Amino acid sequence: MTAYGSQEMSANLTRVLMRRPGASLTSADHAKWHYGPTFDGEKAVRQYQVFASLVEKSGAEILWLEDNGDGLADAMFTHDPSLMTDHGAVILNMGKPLRVPEPALHEAAYKKAGIPILGRITSPGTVEGGDCIWLDAETLVVGRGVRTNEEGITQLAELLQPHGITVLSYDLPLWHGEDACLHLMSVMSPLSSGLALVFAPLLPAAFYQLLKEWGVAMVEAPADEFHASNGLSLNVLPVRPNEVIMVSGFPKTKAAMEAAGCTVTTFDADALCIACEGGPTCLTRPVLRRAP
Numbered sequence: 212m213t214a215y216g217s218q219e220m221s222a223n224l225t226r227v228l229m230r231r232p233g234a235s236l237t238s239a240d241h242a243k244w245h246y247g248p249t250f251d252g253e254k255a256v257r258q259y260q261v262f263a264s265l266v267e268k269s270g271a272e273i274l275w276l277e278d279n280g281d282g283l284a285d286a287m288f289t290h291d292p293s294l295m296t297d298h299g300a301v302i303l304n305m306g307k308p309l310r311v312p313e314p315a316l317h318e319a320a321y322k323k324a325g326i327p328i329l330g331r332i333t334s335p336g337t338v339e340g341g342d343c344i345w346l347d348a349e350t351l352v353v354g355r356g357v358r359t360n361e362e363g364i365t366q367l368a369e370l371l372q373p374h375g376i377t378v379l380s381y382d383l384p385l386w387h388g389e390d391a392c393l394h395l396m397s398v399m400s401p402l403s404s405g406l407a408l409v410f411a412p413l414l415p416a417a418f419y420q421l422l423k424e425w426g427v428a429m430v431e432a433p434a435d436e437f438h439a440s441n442g443l444s445l446n447v448l449p450v451r452p453n454e455v456i457m458v459s460g461f462p463k464t465k466a467a468m469e470a471a472g473c474t475v476t477t478f479d480a481d482a483l484c485i486a487c488e489g490g491p492t493c494l495t496r497p498v499l500r501r502a503p
């Protein structure tokens with residue numbers, strides 16, 4: 212099956228590229244990878260298994276990349292090295308130097324699956340998938356920050372423009388610095404086409420105004436849980452519109468989404484997501500999202 216296509220963020224998750232963590236993660240030097248004090252490789256692998264079973268249970272087909280000990284601990288965050296469009300995959304170029312080899316793994320997986328490659332971002336351009344959010348199928352919003360630069364955004368816009376896609380870009384704050392991970396998806400998680408979970412204080416102001424103009428209803432992520440989770444309380448994965456998977460331990464954020472009509476499933480991820488700075492969306496690269 213070669214099905215692909217995804218120019219939206221919350222339609223039914225039908226096919227997804229994921230990498231099971233193994234030796235590369237369990238042997239990772241936490242200081243080198245900027246992993247926090249709750250990092251525990253073996254526990255992270257167990258927590259990942261629970262997460263993967265939730266994705267499987269949602270009905271999505273998983274295309275697996277395996278961790279064969281290549282040392283790429285962050286490669287489990289498959290959201291970032293490529294972007295899927297209705298016209299094929301865009302192979303991105305990483306802003307975090309330790310992650311530079313990862314896009315080649317995605318390219319090989321897509322070729323094996325018979326999914327066409329639409330194009331590539333090349334140096335000095337950088338774009339990471341976590342900085343890209345489809346507002347609608349013709350509008351991609353990109354966060355310019357430590358991981359995604361102006362040259363990368365220009366390349367991406369040129370690649371997508373012939374397909375009728377407009378790229379809008381906004382500056383992200385530095386927040387915890389160049390070594391930490393702050394993507395556009397760190398401050399906004401789409402829940403359905405008209406609803407998003409946001410941490411407004413870190414949203415680019417003009418992007419916040421655009422969301423209001425487009426009539427996107429915003430659920431505010433409670434600040435205390437956002438800070439306590441290193442921002443991961445906000446990173447939630449829709450498997451269907453208004454049906455999401457999130458990290459456990461943040462009841463106020465969960466309740467806020469439920470009050471907005473969402474069904475929320477949680478899993479424990481202190482050693483995996485909180486420590487490694489990436490949540491459920493970051494652990495998945497949607498290959499096909501299909502409207503219900």
Ligand SMILES: NC(=O)NCCC[C@H](N)C(=O)O
Nearest residue numbers: 288341392394487488489493
């Ligand atoms: N899309 C995301 O926010 N991905 C999280 C990636 C975390 C990883 N440790 C990184 O620093 O790139």
